[in-house]
Amino acid sequence: MFTTYLVVSLCALAGVSCFLIGALVQQHLSYKKIKSVMVTDSYVYHCRQNIFESLSFLGVKDNITRLSNATPRNTESDSVRKSYSLIEQFALWSRIKAYRAIGRGSYTDTKYNHIADIMKYGFPGLDEIHVYKNFVLSYDRRNRIAHWVCEHLTGDCLTMKDTQKLEKPKAYISDVTIPQMFSADMRDFKNTQFVGGHLASPHNYGCDVVKFLETYKFPNIVPINRKLKNHVWQRLENYVRDMSLEWGSIYVYTGPIFMPQRITFRNWSTRYHVIGMNTVAVPTHFFKIIIRDTTLDNELPFMEGYVVPNAYVDKEMDLLSFLADIRDIEHFAGLRFCDGLQRDRLDLPVSRPSMTDLEQ
Incomplete structure (x- = not known):
């Protein structure tokens, strides 16, 4: 009986994991496609933040800035963050950690942030x-x-x-x-x-x-x-x-x-x-x-x-x-x-x- 429960649990875990991985991959591919289109289509570029928000993982949106008494935030860096899929964010996070680990300071280049x-x-x-x-x-x-x-x-x-x-x-x-x-x-x-x-x-x-x-x-x-x-x-x-x-x-x-x-x-x-x-x-x-x-x-x-x-x-x-x-x-x-x-x-x-x- 215990073996049966273990097999069922592992199968359910594998199914959920495959679903999440598939969702992440689909989000990543959608983000890449949008970025390639917005280079040539100014309308897509103008609406990019709304599109990225609609594709955010599990539909999560940042509603803090919409509250009248919310603490001011760096909206520029926040919008840049939303333009990356979770896979891209993880890759960038890993690169920054590795860059700092070898003692070369901050990885972020602010030269073209404007x-x-x-x-x-x-x-x-x-x-x-x-x-x-x-x-x-x-x-x-x-x-x-x-x-x-x-x-x-x-x-x-x-x-x-x-x-x-x-x-x-x-x-x-x-x-x-x-x-x-x-x-x-x-x-x-x-x-x-x-x-x-x-x-x-x-x-x-x-x-x-x-x-x-x-x-x-x-x-x-x-x-x-x-x-x-x-x-x-x-x-x-x-x-x-x-x-x-x-x-x-x-x-x-x-x-x-x-x-x-x-x-x-x-x-x-x-x-x-x-x-x-x-x-x-x-x-x-x-x-x-x-x-x-x-x-x-x-x-x-x-x-x-x-x-x-x-x-x-x-x-x-x-x-x-x-x-x-x-x-x-x-x-x-x-x-x-x-x-x-x-x-x-x-x-x-x-x-x-x-x-x-x-x-x-």
């Missing part, structure tokens, strides 16, 4: 990604400019000032991670009608001298019409900063567009200037997309898209004149942004930027 914060709404494209302290960009080697730049602006950084004096460098800074043959240099901007413009503005980062100087690196520089830079484009940048001060946190995507022109009824052609010996491409237009978090759970973020021609335009022209459909920006820029509630549907007023214009 990427998840900047790229909350996904990567519009994945061509040659470069990560900086204050922004992330995708670089176009053929045109010697960026495909897009993404930055996360907070009101704190706009109101604080670094104790060190912020001095504009005498020349733009080369990025050693990009081969010189695929990069612009200062000579390319001499004797042309175009000047160097910033996709990520240095005036967004007066709180940190390192962040400020990084905006002067060549991957962040594009040829822009001088009068456009000093008037309409500057007003648009000021409007972005005003939004950041008003809402506390916004996400901004900025980049070039090479818009086609109609030649005949059915024929179109893309024509644009190149400058300098490095043949730096001059965009025909620029886009800027502003994303603001919603305060409602499971709601899409608020979005505004602007397209400005790279030419002289009336400096008094209303910024509403440049409001564009984000799907059109995707079409002409060859990028994919997350879904959101666009401004033209929100009927929000556009106020003239109140910040003092800053010379660049």
